[in-house]
Amino acid sequence: xxxxxxxxxxxxxxxxxxxxxxxxxxxxxxxxxxxxxxxxxxxxxxxxxxxxxxxxxxxxxxxxxxxxxxxxxxxxxxxxxxxxxxxxxxxxxxxxxxxxxxxxxxxxxxxxxxx
Amino acid sequence: xxxxxxxxxxxxxxxxxxxxxxxxxxxxxxxxxxxxxxxxxxxxxxxxxxxxxxxxxxxxxxxxxxxxxxxxxxxxxxxxxxxxxxxxxxxxxxxxxxxxxxxxxxxxxxxxxxxxxx
Numbered sequence: 001x002x003x004x005x006x007x008x009x010x011x012x013x014x015x016x017x018x019x020x021x022x023x024x025x026x027x028x029x030x031x032x033x034x035x036x037x038x039x040x041x042x043x044x045x046x047x048x049x050x051x052x053x054x055x056x057x058x059x060x061x062x063x064x065x066x067x068x069x070x071x072x073x074x075x076x077x078x079x080x081x082x083x084x085x086x087x088x089x090x091x092x093x094x095x096x097x098x099x100x101x102x103x104x105x106x107x108x109x110x111x112x113x114x115x
Numbered sequence: 116x117x118x119x120x121x122x123x124x125x126x127x128x129x130x131x132x133x134x135x136x137x138x139x140x141x142x143x144x145x146x147x148x149x150x151x152x153x154x155x156x157x158x159x160x161x162x163x164x165x166x167x168x169x170x171x172x173x174x175x176x177x178x179x180x181x182x183x184x185x186x187x188x189x190x191x192x193x194x195x196x197x198x199x200x201x202x203x204x205x206x207x208x209x210x211x212x213x214x215x216x217x218x219x220x221x222x223x224x225x226x227x228x229x230x231x232x233x
Contacts, residue, residue: 030218031218033218033220035220040225041225042119042206042222042223042224042225042226043160043206043208043221043223045220045221045222048218048219048220049218050218055218056219056220058220088158090158090160092160094218102148102210102218102219103150103162103165104150104162104221105162106152106159106160106161106162107159108157108158108159109158109159111158
């Protein structure tokens with residue numbers, strides 16, 4: 001596996017279910033990100049992890065719970081979601097540093113549908 | 116106020132023509148970076164080109180170039196000799212000089228849906 005992988009690629013869940021999204025990066029990066037892409041809205045940053053520590057939570061509801069056990073893996077635990085949470089969830093990673101250049105590499109995303 | 120504005124929701128362009136996708140941004144930071152990503156129908160975001168706020172030369176990557184006009188806060192993407200495979204959503208994004216130790220999220224525009232016609 002190369003680059004950034006995400007599983008599952010598609011997920012359908014009920015509002016009372018608990019599920020998890022997984023992201024894995026094989027690039028040796030130390031920063032990882034979760035973004036949400038809803039229809040007709042710009043990508044929204046959700047969480048940022050730098051060296052396994054959460055550095056940003058962009059006012060995300062608590063029904064989304066991230067976990068970063070190491071620099072290569074990032075999870076998004078989901079529980080009691082709402083239909084409006086249906087979206088494409090994208091994971092990204094980057095090599096942090098003080099340089100302004102900080103290209104983020106994205107995974108293919110998980111298409112989530114909440115019924 | 117939007118930090119990244121892309122005013123073209125959709126564009127139709129004839130194959131082999133050049134195309135310019137508009138992007139304006141708003142920031143009070145002196146140090147920032149501007150990115151363009153391509154998103155095909157498969158969903159994956161593909162990095163195209165980067166321009167730093169202190170870069171004096173416009174960035175170029177193959178058929179992609181970035182027309183950076185700092186005073187106007189404009190960072191338009193130019194695709195030369197368009198191809199059918201260029202059909203996709205294109206997003207302009209900005210990274211501001213944050214406090215995340217270099218791990219700062221990107222702010223994206225709403226995107227432009229580019230369709231290349233044969």
